[in-house]
Amino acid sequence: MGASAAWHLAREGATVVLLERDSIGAGATGHSGALIRRHYEHPVGIRLAHESLEFFERFRRHTGYDAGFVRVGFTTGARKRDVPSLKRLVALQREHGVAVKLVELDELQEIEPAMDARDLAVGLYDERAGYADPVATALGFANAARGEGAVVRERVDVRRLVRERGRIAGVRTARDTIRADRVVVAAGNWTPALLATANVRLPVRFVRGEVAVLRRPPDFGTPPGLHFDYYNDTYSRPDGTRDTLVGYMGTDPTKARLRPTPFDGTVRESTAKDLRSRLAARFPAMARAQLRGGWAGLYDVTPDLYPIVGPCGPSGLHVAVGFSGHGFKLCPSVGRLLAQAVLGNGESPALDALSLARFARRRPLRPVAPFSKGRRLP
Numbered sequence: 001m002g003a004s005a006a007w008h009l010a011r012e013g014a015t016v017v018l019l020e021r022d023s024i025g026a027g028a029t030g031h032s033g034a035l036i037r038r039h040y041e042h043p044v045g046i047r048l049a050h051e052s053l054e055f056f057e058r059f060r061r062h063t064g065y066d067a068g069f070v071r072v073g074f075t076t077g078a079r080k081r082d083v084p085s086l087k088r089l090v091a092l093q094r095e096h097g098v099a100v101k102l103v104e105l106d107e108l109q110e111i112e113p114a115m116d117a118r119d120l121a122v123g124l125y126d127e128r129a130g131y132a133d134p135v136a137t138a139l140g141f142a143n144a145a146r147g148e149g150a151v152v153r154e155r156v157d158v159r160r161l162v163r164e165r166g167r168i169a170g171v172r173t174a175r176d177t178i179r180a181d182r183v184v185v186a187a188g189n190w191t192p193a194l195l196a197t198a199n200v201r202l203p204v205r206f207v208r209g210e211v212a213v214l215r216r217p218p219d220f221g222t223p224p225g226l227h228f229d230y231y232n233d234t235y236s237r238p239d240g241t242r243d244t245l246v247g248y249m250g251t252d253p254t255k256a257r258l259r260p261t262p263f264d265g266t267v268r269e270s271t272a273k274d275l276r277s278r279l280a281a282r283f284p285a286m287a288r289a290q291l292r293g294g295w296a297g298l299y300d301v302t303p304d305l306y307p308i309v310g311p312c313g314p315s316g317l318h319v320a321v322g323f324s325g326h327g328f329k330l331c332p333s334v335g336r337l338l339a340q341a342v343l344g345n346g347e348s349p350a351l352d353a354l355s356l357a358r359f360a361r362r363r364p365l366r367p368v369a370p371f372s373k374g375r376r377l378p
């Protein structure tokens with residue numbers, strides 16, 4: 001988010017300094033499943049995801065760098081009782097410019113020959129969905145920002161926000177103070193702690209997300225594209241040519257009181273085996289897949305599972321936080337929104353919808369065509 005915002009701002013002529021405590025991509029971004037889908041249940045999510053997918057498709061043309069976007073398509077399915085909800089969702093997505101298709105089972109089976117779809121009644125297909133390399137994406141934005149005149153400083157730890165006369169005046173790092181009349185905090189899981197230094201409280205909690213990487217058996221055949229399996233609680237996608245990445249769609253509320261530091265980024269073998277057996281319930285040949293490893297990251301989760309983007313707290317301060325496990329794919333459009341907010345370039349319905357104020361006003365975003373039943377989607 002920070003690198004994308006830096007690029008969007010720099011090409012508008014702003015003087016930009018991008019500060020990163022570690023190396024670019026070291027946070028949730030580098031641990032992302034990096035699925036890029038437009039399967040959202042609210043118009044704001046659908047439109048931002050659609051804009052971002054179009055950007056990923058032309059990432060090199062826009063930035064001069066390669067984000068490693070691979071188009072593999074997206075499928076999901078509904079059991080009989082959920083068919084009306086899926087139909088509503090398809091209608092909503094189509095209304096907002098996303099040409100998803102409702103597909104009968106024989107067509108779903110043609111798209112995904114390895115799938116066991118016997119429990120399903122109907123499927124959904126988005127042929128433009130895919131995945132990218134999240135580190136290459138973040139670095140692509142950062143390098144492109146540098147090319148537009150931004151200064152990119154790694155290994156610089158921002159310790160606090162500097163406030164003067166009720167407005168933001170810069171940031172204090174471990175080494176120096178950088179003065180700025182506008183500051184964007186996009187520090188992922190560390191954003192709430194940084195904002196607290198300017199007395200801004202955010203309704204964000206942390207939830208552990210785990211993924212496993214499986215080597216498909218050599219006789220597997222065509223690898224499945226992106227898939228959401230609501231009934232066995234997995235999302236999956238190919239990872240390179242021979243592996244499949246799989247994670248849980250659900251969020252375990254008992255693990256919701258975590259802190260960003262210290263954090264155990266490893267995945268237990270029992271978890272990887274559980275993910276494999278859930279995936280094999282949908283793609284039976286995956287039962288013979290070999291465990292190749294995995295990792296864990298933290299999701300910064302808001303009460304309505306949508307991020308907080310735009311101005312907050314003292315004048316001049318902006319934030320992008322609370323991506324609730326699905327932010328990577330949105331980074332192109334959210335970077336654009338942040339630049340718009342910082343430069344004061346006109347009204348934006350998306351910025352209104354994603355404002356921090358929505359929680360105080362008790363107007364959280366609610367799914368317009370709910371299908372996930374409260375699940376956090378990657």
Ligand SMILES: Cc1cc2nc3c(=O)[nH]c(=O)nc-3n(C[C@H](O)[C@H](O)[C@H](O)COP(=O)(O)OP(=O)(O)OC[C@H]3O[C@@H](n4cnc5c(N)ncnc54)[C@H](O)[C@@H]3O)c2cc1C
Pocket residue numbers: 001002019020021022023024025026027028029030031032033034035036156157158159186187188189190191194209210211247295296297298299320321323324325326327328329330378
């Ligand atoms: C396991 C997992 C799977 C996921 N899968 C998907 C997916 O399939 N699709 C999808 O769209 N999203 C997915 N997500 C979510 C997505 O990765 C995040 O929403 C997104 O990467 C957040 O980006 P960010 O820039 O807000 O935060 P981050 O990537 O965390 O970036 C914040 C940066 O700020 C730096 N920083 C922190 N504190 C300071 C400080 N004080 N000073 C200077 N720098 C600081 C950090 O080092 C970090 O690099 C997944 C997340 C996880 C953990």
